[in-house]
Amino acid sequence: MKPFTWNGQPSRVVFGAGALAHLERELDLLGAQRPLVLCTPGQAAQAHALAQRLGPRCAGVFGQAVMHVPAATAAAAREAAARLAADCSIALGGGSTTGLAKAVALTTGLPILAIPTTYAGSEMTPIYGITEAGLKTTGRDARVLPRTVIYDPELSLDLPLALSVTSAMNAIAHAVEGLYAQDGNPVTDLMAEEGIRALAAALPRLRARPRDPDARGDALYGAWLCGSVLGSVGMALHHKLCHTLGGSFDLPHAEVHTVVLPQALAFNAPAVPEALLRIRRALGPGAASAPAALFDLARDNGAPVALRDIGMREADLDRAAEIAVTHPYWNPRPFSAAQRGEIRALLQRAFEGTRPD
């Protein structure tokens, strides 16, 4: 057994259908008297319903969360939290909303109670991302790790199927990179393999019955495991490419992960044989390689497999490759300026949607 350290996940998790009923109890446990409810404009109705339920203890609602957390939005949310004398953020929504709560926590220390409605997994990580002048900066800071997470499958029953599939692929990507992370360990390996299995098995059930509460619960269970992996170990090439494409070219986050994952794993495959075995086992029986099986999982569940289908311009691929190899993340197969050509070729295959061998 190789030596390792594991910081675990200090977040308190309340999981189950109807778990939202425990919100007041969880706020009391946090000692939160004046929570600010954060959401996207699209989820304002749910956020205001939550605020009404909380009554006078609720400091208010800030409903301007946006994907990739623009710096201006972060500043506006911080100002609102100060003006309303909030002592806690409730992030009701997907990773965009959790990311906004993290941006507030980064400078104010305001504790976060996250109520995820997608499978992004941000609620289980100390990773933040803020985008300014077309460049996304990510970092890790213990202050941004949500203190409490309420996972209630009933809140994702209406998550559109297409988003359910791509958000599940986003979560699977966390686990895939966790399986070859520089600081991986036996516990995160177990969580990663089980998370991939749970999500991959839930997808066809969701296609058959999108409002199946059990399938939604199993998917959320998988997202929790995969997010926990991401929160515990480092990210590598795949996430670097997605941060570049998402933050610098404003592509939809989960869709980028869905398209890039098979290609990034194919690039790393020669260096990560153990990870390939675990991924292949988690995805169930089949003759395809792990990268090809991930490609097929996305394609067979109706998700995009080509960057050109999610808004990427071929003319931007050179710049994307340049950004990606600048300040690279650690990766089991080194990528830096010297590998720019290989990364450019990877992006071309992702642009065209070429099924990996």
Ligand SMILES: NC(=O)C1=CN([C@@H]2O[C@H](COP(=O)(O)OP(=O)(O)OC[C@H]3O[C@@H](n4cnc5c(N)ncnc54)[C@H](OP(=O)(O)O)[C@@H]3O)[C@@H](O)[C@H]2O)C=CC1
């Ligand atoms: N720091 C970290 O560890 C991580 C951060 N992230 C970040 O999170 C963001 C992406 O998160 P993701 O969840 O994919 O994106 P969003 O939070 O933007 O949600 C994606 C889409 O799903 C819709 N949606 C969310 N929940 C529901 C629901 N219950 N019913 C119907 N529609 C719903 C949203 O609609 P609407 O806009 O109306 O709300 C939105 O259109 C990115 O900024 C990414 O960088 C992602 C993973 C990990």
Ligand SMILES: O=C(O)/C=C\C(=O)CC(=O)O
């Ligand atoms: O790319 C991911 O899914 C994980 C991390 C981030 O998105 C960083 C961020 O919060 O923007």
